Amino acid sequence: MKKFMDENFMLSTKVAEDLYNNFAKDMPIIDYHCHISPQEICENKKFKNITEVWLYGDHYKWRLMRSSGVDEKYITGDSSDYDKFLAYVKAIETAIGNPLYHWSHLELQRYFGVYEVINEKNASVIWEKANKALNDGLTVREIIKNSNVKAICTTDDPIDSLEYHLKLKEDTSFDVKVLPAFRPDKALGINKDGYTDWVSKLAEVSKKDIKDYGAFLEALDSRIEFFHSVGGRVSDHALDYVPYIEASKEEVDAIFKKALKGEKVSFEDETKFRTFTMKFLGKKYASLGWAMELHMNAKRDNNGRMYNKLGPDTGFDSVNDNEVAGPLSRFLDSLEKEGSLPKTIIYSLNPNDNFVIGTLLGCFQGTEAFGKIQFGAAWWFNDHRDGMVEQMETLANLGAFSTFIGMLTDSRSFLSYTRHEYFRRILCDLIGKWVENGEVPNDMELLGRITKDICFNNANNYFGMGLK
Template sequence: MKKFMDENFLLSNPIAIDLFHNYAKDMPIIDYHCHINPKEIYENKKFNNITEAWLYGDHYKWRAMRSNGIDEKYITGDGSDYDKFLAWSKTIQMAIGNPLYHWTHLELQRFFGIYEPLDEDTAPLIWEKVNKLLNGDGFSVRDLITKSNVEYLCTTDDPVDTLEYHIKLKEDESFKVKVLPTFRPDKGMEINAENFISWVKNLEKVSKIKITSYDEFLKALESRIVFFHSVGCRIADHGINNTVVYEEASKEEAAGIFKKALEGGYVSIEEEKKYKTYTFRTVARHYYKLGWSMQLHIAALRNNNTRMKEKIGVDIGFDSIDDQCIAYPLSRLLDSLEKDNSLPKTILYTLNPKDNYVLGTMIGSFQGDGIPGKVQFGAAWWFNDNKDGMIEQMKALSNLGLLGRFVGMLTDSRSFLSYTRHEYFRRIACNLIGEWVENGEVPRNENLLKKIVQGICYKNANEYFGI
């Protein structure tokens, strides 16, 4: 029997052990998609306790706690931080097989040197040990990022954001890690959302462009893209809720639909599709001109629980996987950009694993421009970033494309302790490749294996994003 989460955790064969320890483990981290707060990095926040670092804002853990029957008071409510930590300790011992179980213990090991499994019996002592460290030197936000060997990270930012803290970090020579914004215009796409008009007003304010027409709206969006670029942004990100849409429309049609929405009129589903298609294609062309990469996160069904949405708010862990068909509209959307040679480097993620082969084959239809892996099948995302999900994503990519050109893992997290997810991924990737070598499916060519492993862990992303 192997020891619990030892140095060879998830490495089941000698080749995998060699690949991980010699080639993967010490590679720098490029975290090209996360949701951490740049203000907290600039201010070099220190956490008062492990609950602040672990449970504030982490909807993965909140979902698990609700499944364990924990009262909302000890999840998002006014329970004490200690009681919330105890509630989490009672939950995590029930979560064997869930990636949260491994992530929790990797974080305890790597950041705090604690190897005892967390449960309700060990919780009081672990609380004391971790909090003592957090309140000492070397555990500020910047320390945690630096200790994790992060080279650069990309936050997720609304076009109306001032990027104040990105600018301050850019000017701060004492912190060597690049902290860059990502342009996420979802609120400008969701024309039927309750807050659409107020968001347009905010765009008008920050862009200093009066928005009374669709032309002015597009001009304001373009001005924000240019501004983001000036601050170091090289990646756009679109969260495509439910399903991909594609509906041909003229600019005049899109303008009419926008005007109707701005005046508070009813926008039909068909009109919404036309507006989204034309607006998306417009901003994507700007990305292409600037040499950006574009991420499309597909198939999330958000805020399912209306009662809890009204009680607590949105994006708090009541989301799931959508199951609509995406192949045809996604193909037409990408092709509409490819036809006029304006398709940016693009990463496609699906929340529904049924679409692994849809994306795995779709990317092969839009490669080119002499760019290795120009269109990527993105890492296993959200509900899929578990051991099985990562393996299935990499198998689909290797079966249908080039695993050796994969840009690898990201945290997609709001936590500064989540960088161990890169280690988790690297162990799983090395083990998968090691199994192939052991089975005689891949040659024991040290130079080839080193190139592929280090490419997936770091070098491919470094070349792809060109930051």
């Protein structure tokens, strides 16, 4: 029987142990998609206690607490930080088999030197040890540096001033790259409440008089150029559905003008607007050598009562089952026909789409990058062992496994870099099992190179980071 979460945790073969300890473990991290705050990095935030860094804003953990019957006052309510901490400690005892059980232990071990099993009996010891580490100077930047992170791509609205990215760019005391990622979801949300207000803000920051669709596109173009000047090299799109209905620019202009009057448009017209705008953006990204991330098939804000109380991104989302194959193929092909398909990373929250993505990759590859069209890492509800293995096995079965750009956190928590360790252990175990079964040669030079590439080198090259 193995010891709980020892140094060879999740490594079931000697090859897996060798790959992890000699090739994967010490590779740097490029976290190319996350939701952490550049302001908190810039200001080197110090947390007052473990609850603030461990639970604030982490809707993964909030969701588990609700599933364990915890009252909302201990999750997002006005209970004390210790009571919230204790509520989570009790909840995690219900979560064996959930990746949160492993992540939470890894977070305590790696950042706070806490190796006690998380349970109510150990709660006070964990609280005291973790808070001592924070009081002794464990700040945001220390967490990042201790995690061997070399680059971070945050998620930023087109109207963002990028004030803190600019400050970090000039800060010679911190050598981690913190780069903006262009997230134009609000630009595409033509039927969302507050859309005209957002367009007004876009007009202000871009210094464009947005009275028609042409001016709207010019404003987006100027913001992309601004992001590029600050170091942005990637965009990100949350596509609840993949839009594709072709329309002329004149037709889309009429749709946009209707929205500017505060009127709702039909779903068909919304899809036409989104399609034309996405194609415009894709061409722009390609011209600058950017990568485009497409996150698909999330069903957001299912609980209307809680959405009205807490807003979005608070733990009430789920997997969607919208059609992907047809519209995604047409979208990629429309850009490919014009020689304007950018490097693209495709994620679906629905694992039923894995073979759709895995086979579409091979239809649109190019020489612009090693693995130009990527099958994105197992995402959100899929970033557990089974989901990661399924994603990697699908890629290996249908494409070029060694071109994979690896893991990202997609997180709002600074402690989530342990997810890279979790992924690397699963990666090494998968390869080790292939060797054990005689499916792959026991060539450590080859396997070590592949492991290092997936952990860091491929992403470094794909995004043009130039890191050592």
